[in-house]
Amino acid sequence: MKRSNRQSESARARFARNLKTLRIQLGLSQEALAANAGLHRTYIGSIERAERNVSIDNMEHLATALNVDIIDLLRVQ
Amino acid sequence: MKRSNRQSESARARFARNLKTLRIQLGLSQEALAANAGLHRTYIGSIERAERNVSIDNMEHLATALNVDIIDLLRVQ
DNA sequence: ATGTGACTTAGAGTCCGTT
DNA sequence: AAACGGACTCTAAGTCACA
Numbered sequence: 001m002k003r004s005n006r007q008s009e010s011a012r013a014r015f016a017r018n019l020k021t022l023r024i025q026l027g028l029s030q031e032a033l034a035a036n037a038g039l040h041r042t043y044i045g046s047i048e049r050a051e052r053n054v055s056i057d058n059m060e061h062l063a064t065a066l067n068v069d070i071i072d073l074l075r076v077q
Numbered sequence: 078m079k080r081s082n083r084q085s086e087s088a089r090a091r092f093a094r095n096l097k098t099l100r101i102q103l104g105l106s107q108e109a110l111a112a113n114a115g116l117h118r119t120y121i122g123s124i125e126r127a128e129r130n131v132s133i134d135n136m137e138h139l140a141t142a143l144n145v146d147i148i149d150l151l152r153v154q
Numbered sequence: 155a156t157g158t159g160a161c162t163t164a165g166a167g168t169c170c171g172t173t
Numbered sequence: 174a175a176a177c178g179g180a181c182t183c184t185a186a187g188t189c190a191c192a
Contacts, residue, residue, distance in 0.1 A: 011137040011147045029155060040187055045156060053132040053185060060088040070088045071148050106174060117168050122175065129166070
């Protein structure tokens, strides 16, 4: 998908993509991130595939575990 | 609360406050916003009181109904 | 180390009302 | 117009076995 078309992408899909990008940038496995965020390994995978409708509390837990602001996980990058 | 201390505020609380601020700026009632966002009147009130753990899909619906980006509802302002 | 289907349960979200 | 409560229904949260 072109960057210029990403504006219409759902927030869920953006969150999924950014979460995975940031996790990999930090060299973390889904399992390691799950541990840091206090969530389950398979749940992280499911979020990254944009299958889950994540809540704001878990979004914040994930942002904290990745050491970023929650906004960074929603921004188009 | 001082602006300088708001960084430690939860994302849920920020979302609640910004939602209410933007809704009032547009001169909408909770009922009218609920209709626009396809949600229930009492649920909007509950979110604005930061009692609910809103999902990303509904956050986006609310942002759309307020004609802003979802990020604007999470940013400290 | 991750994807996936299936599952249980906590809580999201609705609908009725009263204050 | 909004807060709040009770009683719902539906879905996100959270886990597991296995590929």
